[in-house]
Amino acid sequence: MFITNYIKEVWGAVKSLAKGMKLTGYYFTHHKEIITQEYPDNRAELVLPERFRGEVVMKHDEHNEHACTGCTACELACPNGTIKIITKFDISPEGKKKKALDTFIYHLELCTMCNMCIEACPTDAIKMAQNFEHSVYDRRQLTKKLNRPGSKIREGVE
Amino acid sequence: MVEEIGTNEEGELVINMGPQHPATHGVLHLVVTLQGETIKKIEPHLGYIHRSIEKMCESLTYRQFSYVTSRMDYLSSHINNHACAMCVEKGLQVEVPPRAQVIRVMVDELTRIASHELWWGAMAMDLGAFTPFFHAFRERENINDIMEETCGARLTMNYIVPGGVMADIHPNFQKRVKSFIELFRSKIDEYDELVTGNIIFQNRMKGVGWISAEDVVSYGCTGPVARASGVHSDIRKLFPYEIYEKLQFNEILETGGDSFARYMVRMRELRESVHILEQLVDNIPEGEFQAKTKAVLKLPKGEFYQRVETARGELGVYIVSEGATTPYRIKFRSPGFANLSALDHIAAGGKLGDLVASMGTLDLVIPDIDR
Numbered sequence: 001m002f003i004t005n006y007i008k009e010v011w012g013a014v015k016s017l018a019k020g021m022k023l024t025g026y027y028f029t030h031h032k033e034i035i036t037q038e039y040p041d042n043r044a045e046l047v048l049p050e051r052f053r054g055e056v057v058m059k060h061d062e063h064n065e066h067a068c069t070g071c072t073a074c075e076l077a078c079p080n081g082t083i084k085i086i087t088k089f090d091i092s093p094e095g096k097k098k099k100a101l102d103t104f105i106y107h108l109e110l111c112t113m114c115n116m117c118i119e120a121c122p123t124d125a126i127k128m129a130q131n132f133e134h135s136v137y138d139r140r141q142l143t144k145k146l147n148r149p150g151s152k153i154r155e156g157v158e
Numbered sequence: 159m160v161e162e163i164g165t166n167e168e169g170e171l172v173i174n175m176g177p178q179h180p181a182t183h184g185v186l187h188l189v190v191t192l193q194g195e196t197i198k199k200i201e202p203h204l205g206y207i208h209r210s211i212e213k214m215c216e217s218l219t220y221r222q223f224s225y226v227t228s229r230m231d232y233l234s235s236h237i238n239n240h241a242c243a244m245c246v247e248k249g250l251q252v253e254v255p256p257r258a259q260v261i262r263v264m265v266d267e268l269t270r271i272a273s274h275e276l277w278w279g280a281m282a283m284d285l286g287a288f289t290p291f292f293h294a295f296r297e298r299e300n301i302n303d304i305m306e307e308t309c310g311a312r313l314t315m316n317y318i319v320p321g322g323v324m325a326d327i328h329p330n331f332q333k334r335v336k337s338f339i340e341l342f343r344s345k346i347d348e349y350d351e352l353v354t355g356n357i358i359f360q361n362r363m364k365g366v367g368w369i370s371a372e373d374v375v376s377y378g379c380t381g382p383v384a385r386a387s388g389v390h391s392d393i394r395k396l397f398p399y400e401i402y403e404k405l406q407f408n409e410i411l412e413t414g415g416d417s418f419a420r421y422m423v424r425m426r427e428l429r430e431s432v433h434i435l436e437q438l439v440d441n442i443p444e445g446e447f448q449a450k451t452k453a454v455l456k457l458p459k460g461e462f463y464q465r466v467e468t469a470r471g472e473l474g475v476y477i478v479s480e481g482a483t484t485p486y487r488i489k490f491r492s493p494g495f496a497n498l499s500a501l502d503h504i505a506a507g508g509k510l511g512d513l514v515a516s517m518g519t520l521d522l523v524i525p526d527i528d529r
Contacts, residue, residue: 013357016355022351024289048306112314116221116225128310
């Protein structure tokens with residue numbers, strides 16, 4: 001009785017191991033499906049989804065105009081103090097003072113890509129870009145100015 | 159404090175397991191007292207990844223604070239965000255649109271599958287099998303792709319916000335979830351073939367790390383750890399939230415109470431989550447994905463508590479509001495902390511080699527314990 005049980009147990013154990021090895025053997029001989037990507041070499045064909053959060057950028061059109069009014073909604077929405085907005089006063093031709101954006105400072109090193117600033121923006125002036133390669137040798141390079149030099153607010157954006 | 163290494167007065171050996179032991183996922187420091195090879199006592203030393211999230215939340219507004227909770231239990235970040243969003247909604251008395259509720263439950267279940275898969279791979283790796291890790295990550299990558307497309311992130315999502323979800327689902331979402339369900343059904347059978355039936359694995363798990371139902375209750379363990387000892391603890395059944403009431407699914411219960419029972423609970427939960435996804439993927443109602451909320455959220459004076467079932471157990475969010483835009487106090491009841499507290503009870507008296515099996519089946523995520 002003891003011998004039969006013992007042999008049964010050993011047989012069951014060998015069978016269970018063989019079952020697992022069969023699966024391993026299957027994958028060893030059927031390696032058609034390539035799962036891994038060779039990252040630095042596939043940069044050319046690497047396409048990230050449009051919603052991927054890489055960094056915050058400001059949208060500029062062909063006339064070098066943006067839609068940022070300098071309302072600081074994004075600055076208030078940001079949980080980490082990533083965004084700092086410096087405003088100035090534009091004098092319109094009629095002689096009226098109007099608040100406008102001077103500098104949009106973005107600290108990439110503090111950003112957690114939570115998308116809160118983009119949600120908060122009333123004029124849809126900023127968006128998330130798909131660039132994710134942010135390594136630099138100097139931390140100061142991560143503090144960015146998002147509005148391009150010489151750019152101004154698009155006509156009609158309030 | 160115990161001495162760092164050496165023997166104590168009774169001639170027992172005191173060793174440090176961690177913080178850098180490869181078998182511990184995260185930085186957990188266990189001071190293990192040994193008599194020969196038998197464990198006498200285990201003392202977990204916490205705090206290596208403490209970021210004082212609860213205190214940080216006090217200075218953030220009700221919209222902002224939930225992004226930090228993605229970094230608590232990073233493997234179920236959607237579910238953490240969900241708990242925060244629901245707690246704030248409770249205070250604001252906002253009705254979430256049905257479309258948002260279904261999307262929330264779907265991403266929750268996808269997160270649960272992803273979390274259990276990572277646990278399965280890491281668990282098998284703890285016990286010396288390396289290939290399961292790759293098998294698990296191959297399927298987990300599909301979920302990550304779905305998340306990346308819809309939520310924009312792969313780990314720290316911040317997709318579920320007070321009032322609904324941040325953005326509508328991607329047009330490909332339903333198609334991809336469907337193909338994932340189809341693929342995953344066959345892969346779970348492969349997992350069972352590869353690991354569950356393996357004799358070495360079974361011998362290392364069965365009868366190891368046993369805990370009784372009474373002890374589970376007195377230590378406050380929840381989730382698969384409690385259900386493996388036969389304690390009803392599924393928040394989705396006991397305190398249904400969102401649309402879980404209307405869904406057909408079973409609470410997985412095992413009565414073994416040992417490491418193998420905890421393993422089986424999670425493996426069966428994978429199938430159950432797939433079953434929930436199947437019911438929802440074709441039935442996402444049309445409509446708004448976010449309720450209209452004010453730009454600045456202010457909770458009325460009072461206390462609010464909301465619990466959800468994460469992949470690890472019950473997560474409770476407790477907010478004390480003074481009527482301002484930021485919470486006065488936030489407390490998170492994390493499942494990992496309570497489950498870890500039972501480790502001394504589970505593993506003491508066993509062998510040192512079995513400690514890894516007991517610890518692996520507790521599914522500890524250290525940032526969730528330390529916060």
